[in-house]
Amino acid sequence: MTTFTPTTPAHTLETVQWAVSEETPLEILGHGSKRGIGRPVQTEHVLDLSRLTGITLYEPEELVLSAKAGTPLAEIEALLANHNQQLAFEPMDYGPLLGLEPGRGTIGGALAANLSGPRRIKAGAARDHVLGVLAVSGRGEVFKSGGRVVKNVTGYDLSKGLAGSWGTLAVVTDVTFKVLPAAETEKTLAVTGLDDAEAAAAMAGAMGSSAEVSGAAHLPEGVVGRFLKGGLSGGAKTVLRVEGVGPSVAYRIDLLTRLMKPHGAVEVIEEKRSRTLWREIRDCLPFADGTEAPVWRVSMAPTQGHRMVDAFRRAAGANAFYDWQGGLIWLRMEADPEAEVLRGLIGHFGGGHATLVRAAPAVRAALAVFQPQPAALAALAARLKEQFDPKGILNPGRMAVA
Secondary structure (H helix, E strand, O other): OEEEOOOOHHHHHHHHHHHHHHOOOEEEEOOOOOOOOOOOOOOOEEEEOOOOOOEEEEEHHHOEEEEEOOOEHHHHHHHHHHOOEEOOOOOOOOOHHHOOOOOOOEHHHHHHOOOOOOOHHHHOOHHHOEEEEEEEEOOOOEEEEEOOOOOOOOOOOHHHHHOOOOOOOEEEEEEEEEOEEOOOEEEEEEEEOOOHHHHHHHHHHHHOOOOOEEEEEEEOHHHHOOOOOOOOOOOOEEEEEEEEOHHHHHHHHHHHHHHHHHHOOEEEEOHHHHHHHHHHHHOOHHHOOOOOOOEEEEEEOHHHHHHHHHHHHOOOOEEEEEEHHHOEEEEEEOOOOOHHHHHHHHHHOOOEEEEEEEOOHHHHHHOOOOOOOOHHHHHHHHHHHHHHOOOOOEOOOOOOOO
16 A cells, blocks of 8 residues: 655645546545544555645634645644634544544544534534635646635635535645634533423524524433533433623523523533533544444434434434434444434434444445435436546545445
């Protein structure tokens, strides 16, 4: 196996052009923090972008940051924190869930996986904040999309189209993101003792209020004890985060307290514990147990998520907790992935997406890791692949059978 480690976009282009000329596929990597997601890629050569690093532009007053694709997210977030700014989409760190140390994710990987965190219900995902990219297609051609301004209406926004493509359409070498001011403080209101259906109703009420909730999650009793640093105990917790300036946060937490009291006993979690708790929720740390037990990431309508989980538990052994007001479900399986049962129930309860985030390589090779697409959408995706990577050079088979 040959590993190519370019240090410039020009070197990256040369490597892809060589692969195209030789018709030999490449596995595209940053620091490998998400390498265990998707079908295992079988290639003789690796394009490792971990040395393609550096923040190339940061204008705090303009809320814009540009960086090379291999730049660690931790480095970017530290710089932003020094200026009281943030990546508002709160990118998840998959490393611990996949048995790796935290902090290995890159800014290019954040776009490739379209990362987000609990704040997605308010701020969206990576694709909603990317402003532009410089990339190399599977044809061995350089292209640029977007720019360094928030408003850009020139042509198609290919930068957003690359979000969630997992390196199968192009090798991104440079990215530009919109950044936003960080909240001065935060607090979390925890409601104790609700079952999944009661929690769904409580979260819906909170999201429909004027409290401007930026995180809404439900942690059933079987999961609460797995939050080692968030300091939770005493039964199921339904947690609601409020961010902003101090007086506003205090006012909105008081509003939520009055709104939630009819649902059960309430507790206010102060800033330090709140930040820790939401990092654990963001990174699915309750299921980061060092095993290869299958873990699913399911996205569906918040009103239907708990119904689907209840039906699924009747057919298979699983532990679960909910983020995004119940619209994101993390499922840790006790044994087999039960993909057919899970996806059948998702369809029965209104549709959605299920991604097998963690499993042994043999399991991932045998299953559709990503949600199978309807025929019309699959045909569109095939045409897109044909335009960007007609010879199947980039990450072949990662998202589907090559």
